[in-house]
Amino acid sequence: MEIPDPQPAADGGIGGDESRADRAFRREVRGWLAANLTGDFADARGLGGPGRNHEAFDIRIAWERHMAAGGWTCIGWPEEYGGRSASIQQQVIFHEEYALADAPERVNHMGEQLLGPTLIALGTPHQRERFLPRVAAVEELWCQGYSEPGAGSDLAAIATRAERVGDQWVINGQKVWTSHARDADWCFAIVRSEPGSRRQQGLSCLLVPMDQPGVRVRPITQLTGASEFNEVFFDDARTDADNVVGAPGDGWRVAMTTLGFERGVSMLGRQVGYERELRRLIDTARANGAADDPLIADRLTRAWIGVRTMRFTALRTMAGVRDGAPGPEASIGKIHWARWHRGLGELAMDVLGAGSTVAEGAPYDLDRWQNLFLFSRADTVYAGTDEIQRDIIAERVLGLPRDRGPLPRDRRSRPHPA
Structure with missing residues (x-):
């Protein structure tokens, strides 16, 4: 079976038809990357990624x-906020060329793709003036304070509280x-600001500086041995x-606006990174002979189909942005990329065969594919579990009745009320 080449089209663009202006933009991006990914920056090619963001x-x-x-950060932002007002097509081109150049994984995702668009849509003029230039210049890094020990995917159960004092x-x-x-300068956090409020009521989104005595960060050691995830304690x-x-x-x-960006528009950049991972895995399968196995070849082909479908889902989500933010349909893309990426990690282990169970060195030196396999187990959990995404799609996209949870024990044999 001939495995498709996942390489992005060099000049084809969406549907294989780019305008003269978009072709010129592609040449500009490609030329700038070629001229600047040199010297010390050349050594950073291919570094970072899922489970390896410490690299x-x-x-x-x-x-x-x-x-x-x-001028190559935040290119989709309006020019007045430091962006290029790049069209959807041009954003696609940029991500494709970035992947083709094997440029390093970005470090400013939270600020550029989540906090920035949220402030553009909902922030005050003062907030935009204060924070957006520093995000665009990568002078301040951000983290997202949503999940809690008792409120993981159930964001409405937030218990962290904030009190207005002066x-x-x-x-x-x-x-x-x-x-x-650990690396962030600021955190955008959802807190309960109205005492006695419940569920979605009484929540506020605060921008909190991390460098202060009242904030303590404790790393969480993951299966990969890295600590990209952390606990954050707020004490006054x-x-x-x-x-x-x-x-x-x-x-x-x-919060729903920010999650819309996380589950929707930012998926485009994520998808291009995934395409790069698949390209490397196909190269590995061809080199070690795994691609000669018809079952492996079939799974690689299905992975290629999946990542291309992911691309068009991202484009459709971007095209459907309303009032500056994606709608609940973005949850469809989140389910897709999470399950696809977890499956890619499993496929990588099968491509490597028995060697996938042996670490590269002591005590726990993992290779790229072992990192991918272990880290991607979390993909269907973080940024909203698959179960939560299905509820959102059912209720807010399809208009189905709200899930009322498990029935009382004495009613479980009776028909569920509508």
């Missing part, structure tokens, strides 16, 4: 600041699974009163 962090952030100086918010509570919290942590996105009590709407 060469200093050189990767230096690279991203170099990109910012050249001209500040005072925050107490705990967040967990906070990606890159403080932030200025005007660092609330939207109105106090409007945190649920803000």
Whole structure:
């Protein structure tokens, strides 16, 4: 069986038909990457990625600041906020060329793809002026304070509380699974700001500085041996009163807007990275002979189909953005990429065969594919579990009745009420 080549089209673009302006843009991107991924930056090619975001962090952030100086960060943002107002087509082109150049994994995802678009959609003029230039310049890194020990995928169960004291918010509570919290300068956190409120009511989104005595970060050691996830403890942590996105009590709407970007538009860049991983896995399968096995070849082909479908799902999500933010349909893409990527990790182990069970060195030196397999087990959990995504699709996209949870024991044999 002939395995398709997952390489992005060199000049084809969406549907294989680019305008003259888009072809010129592609040449500009390609030329800039070729001219700048040199010297020390050349050594960063291919570094970072799922389970490996600790790799060469200093050189990767230096690279991203170099990109910012050249005007290549936040290209989809409006020009007035430091972007290029790049069209969807041009954003696709940029991500394709970035992958083709084997450029390092980005470090500013939370700020550029999540916090920035949220502030553009819902922030105040002061917040945009204060934070967006520093995100675009990669001067301040961000983390996302959503999940808690008792509120993982059930964001409405948030217990971390914030009290308005004078001209500040005072925050107490705990967040967990906070990606890159050790490197972040700021956290956008969902907190309960109205005492006695329940579920979606009484939540607020606060922008909280991480470098203060009231914030403590404790790394969580993962299966890969790395610590990209962290616990964050707020003990009388403080932030200025005007660092609330939207109105106090409007945190649920803000959170859904941010999650829409996380599950939708930012998937485009993620998909191109996944395409690069698949390309490497196909090369590995051809080199070690695994591709000669018809079953492996069939699974690699199905993976190629899956990643291409993911691409068009991302484009459809971007095309359907309403009022500056994706709708609940973005959950479809989240389920797709999470299950696809977890499956790619499993496929990688089968491509490697028995050698996949042996570490490269002591005590726990994992190769690229072992890291992928172990880290991708979390893909269907973080950023909202598959179960939560299905509920969102059922209720908010298909209009089905809300899931009322398990029936009382004495009613389990009776028909479920509508």
